[in-house]
Amino acid sequence: MKVEIFSSYIMKLLCACNTGYKMARPQTDIDAGRTTLLEVVDDLVRKRGAVDISMTDLAAAAGMSPSNLYRFFDNKEALLEAVAERFFAEKVRIMVDVTESDLPVQDKMYQFFARRYLAMVEQYEAEPDLLKSYLEIGQQYFEVVRGYVDLGDHYLSLIVAEAMELGYFEGLSIDEAVSLINQMVQCYTNPDALFFVGTTKLRVEKLATIIETIFRGLGKKSSAHTLAQPHIRIVS
Amino acid sequence: MKVEIFSSYIMKLLCACNTGYKMARPQTDIDAGRTTLLEVVDDLVRKRGAVDISMTDLAAAAGMSPSNLYRFFDNKEALLEAVAERFFAEKVRIMVDVTESDLPVQDKMYQFFARRYLAMVEQYEAEPDLLKSYLEIGQQYFEVVRGYVDLGDHYLSLIVAEAMELGYFEGLSIDEAVSLINQMVQCYTNPDALFFVGTTKLRVEKLATIIETIFRGLGKKSSAHTLAQPHIRIVS
Numbered sequence: 476m477k478v479e480i481f482s483s484y485i486m487k488l489l490c491a492c493n494t495g496y497k498m499a500r501p502q503t504d505i506d507a508g509r510t511t512l513l514e515v516v517d518d519l520v521r522k523r524g525a526v527d528i529s530m531t532d533l534a535a536a537a538g539m540s541p542s543n544l545y546r547f548f549d550n551k552e553a554l555l556e557a558v559a560e561r562f563f564a565e566k567v568r569i570m571v572d573v574t575e576s577d578l579p580v581q582d583k584m585y586q587f588f589a590r591r592y593l594a595m596v597e598q599y600e601a602e603p604d605l606l607k608s609y610l611e612i613g614q615q616y617f618e619v620v621r622g623y624v625d626l627g628d629h630y631l632s633l634i635v636a637e638a639m640e641l642g643y644f645e646g647l648s649i650d651e652a653v654s655l656i657n658q659m660v661q662c663y664t665n666p667d668a669l670f671f672v673g674t675t676k677l678r679v680e681k682l683a684t685i686i687e688t689i690f691r692g693l694g695k696k697s698s699a700h701t702l703a704q705p706h707i708r709i710v711s
Numbered sequence: 712m713k714v715e716i717f718s719s720y721i722m723k724l725l726c727a728c729n730t731g732y733k734m735a736r737p738q739t740d741i742d743a744g745r746t747t748l749l750e751v752v753d754d755l756v757r758k759r760g761a762v763d764i765s766m767t768d769l770a771a772a773a774g775m776s777p778s779n780l781y782r783f784f785d786n787k788e789a790l791l792e793a794v795a796e797r798f799f800a801e802k803v804r805i806m807v808d809v810t811e812s813d814l815p816v817q818d819k820m821y822q823f824f825a826r827r828y829l830a831m832v833e834q835y836e837a838e839p840d841l842l843k844s845y846l847e848i849g850q851q852y853f854e855v856v857r858g859y860v861d862l863g864d865h866y867l868s869l870i871v872a873e874a875m876e877l878g879y880f881e882g883l884s885i886d887e888a889v890s891l892i893n894q895m896v897q898c899y900t901n902p903d904a905l906f907f908v909g910t911t912k913l914r915v916e917k918l919a920t921i922i923e924t925i926f927r928g929l930g931k932k933s934s935a936h937t938l939a940q941p942h943i944r945i946v947s
Contacts (some may be wrong), residue, residue, distance in 0.1 A: 614907075654912060655920055659895045667903070671850075672894075681891055684929070688895070692928020693920070 508547045512537055513561050516554075517605065524604075525611035530554065555619050562609060563623045566591045570630040580638045584656075585686045587634060589679045592663040599669045610666055627664070628653055638690070646695030656689055744783045748773055749797050752790075753841065760840075761847035766790065788855075795855045798845060802827045803859070806866040816874045820892075821922045823870060825915045828899045835905045846902055863900070864889055874926070882931030892925055 515537045519528055530551055534544040548554040569590045573583055598606050613620045635652045638644060644652040662668040663682050751773045755764055766787055770780040784790040805826045809819055834842050849856045871888045874880060880888040898904040899918050 655917055655924075658898045658908075658913075658917065659921055659924070661898050661904070661908075662894045665907075667907075668897070671901075671903075672897075676890060677894075681894065684891055684931075685895055688891075688924060688928035690928070692924035692926070695920075 505547060509557060512544070512547055513557060516558060520608045520612070521602075521605055525608040525615070527615070552619075555616050558609075559613075559619045559623065562613075565594050567623070567626065569594065570627065574630050574633050580634060580641060580643075581686065581690050584631075584634050584638070584689075585683055587631065588660050588663050588686070589682055592677075592679065592682065595666050595669065596674055599666070599674070603670075606666065607670065628657070631656065643690055644694045647693070652693065655693060659689060660685060741783060745793060748780070748783055749793060752794060756844045756848070757838075757841055761844040761851070763851070791852050791855050794845075795849075795859065798849075799859045801830050803862065805830065806863065810866045810869050816870060816877060816879075817922065817926050820867075820870050820874070820925075821919055823867065824896050824899050824922070825918055828913075828915065828918065831902050831905065832910055835902070835910070839906075842902065843906065864893070867892065879926055880930045883929070888929065891929060895925060896921060 512533065515533060516528065519532065519536050530544055530548070531541055533554070534541040537544065548557065570587065573586045573590065576583060576586075578586060632649050632653050635644065635649050635656070639649070639652070647655070657664070660682065662672055662677055663685075668677060748769065751769060752764065755768065755772050766780055766784070767777055769790070770777040773780065784793060806823065809822045809826065812819065812822075814822060868885050868889050871880065871885050871892070875885070875888070883891070893900070896918065898908055898913055899921075904913065
């Protein structure tokens with residue numbers, strides 16, 4: 476169908492998903508410590524917003540020595556990856572669940588976006604400022620977030636491939652369809668939209684209509700109609 | 712067709728559009744002075760970013776006394792409105808041109824979004840930092856921007872009404888169709904998308920496909936297919 480070339484990071488994420496969403500790690504005390512430390516990170520972000528958090532800050536806030544902190548996270552990069560893993564955990568679980576489900580393909584795509592959107596709304600309604608700060612941190616360290624964006628595209632491409640086998644999205648490649656679909660549902664995947672569009676205008680019922688529109692209308696069916704290009708036709 | 716209720720601000724904008732995009736103002740020396748001062752504002756924003764600009768700052772930067780500055784702008788609100796008017800001038804001109812053109816309705820909608828998108832890309836490519844700063848200022852003073860957002864919805868609703876007369880978007884109200892279309896083309900109207908999606912992924916060819924998808928697929932045609940709601944059906 477399509478040769479997927481994954482970075483080592485996304486491969487690691489995919490492996491993590493297939494083994495119950497956790498890195499293989501037998502030390503349960505280390506796991507528990509990491510979870511507690513990530514809650515301390517939440518508190519620091521709540522207090523200080525999206526300012527950079529150093530390992531020293533975190534150790535101080537957790538009341539432990541920096542050397543003790545390094546037992547839990549090898550370095551700041553490992554800490555940031557753990558923060559991202561926790562931030563995206565539920566969304567990854569939803570993507571795996573929906574992709575593996577036996578729903579009809581259009582329902583599958585709808586659930587794929589709607590359930591993650593609702594999870595995002597929950598985060599937003601519980602603590603909008605905390606979400607906003609984490610989004611800013613995510614922009615600062617986009618290389619860590621990148622893997623999760625790619626992971627979303629990977630799962631969406633599985634659903635698109637399934638739809639194509641049923642005759643949908645004719646004449647488009649999987650990548651083209653994935654890109655167009657991502658653009659058309661952007662408001663429901665980009666958490667910033669919660670702040671600038673708002674949950675009054677963003678509704679899963681509208682998302683359902685958008686997914687229906689995509690399944691009915693997306694594809695290069697033979698059509699005599701060609702759109703006038705803006706750089707050719709200038710209406711003066 | 713639809714009773715439009717406009718705020719006094721959007722009425723003023725609409726009047727301005729119908730009289731050659733300018734407030735009626737016979738004093739050409741005042742006009743020229745305002746234009747020069749708005750260029751000084753550009754320079755201030757270039758130097759200092761999206762920090763708040765006071766009338767005192769602007770007077771100093773323009774080398775004039777504050778009382779002289781008030782000859783050109785009655786108050787800070789008038790200054791901000793003039794900044795917004797200048798920022799949106801070309802986009803308003805495009806909306807008027809396209810809406811009044813005799814293009815087929817699908818082309819019209821495409822041009823409505825594509826030409827404004829290309830104008831935005833031009834701004835972005837010329838001075839990305841200046842655009843970013845103005846976007847931040849626009850968020851701080853959203854009440855000034857709001858009128859232009861409403862104006863966009865007004866012109867889009869004219870195109871939607873025309874399409875509906877031809878049988879498109881069946882079963883939807885004008886407002887419902889406008890809202891859904893705005894959501895589906897969000898990437899091409901929200902200038903922030905230039906920064907977080909980028910002009911490599913955003914292409915007018917894709918926008919053309921999205922508009923085609925909307926014309927083919929959007930509407931409540933009778934369909935046996937109903938999507939499973941995420942709050943009802945939980946895939947565990």
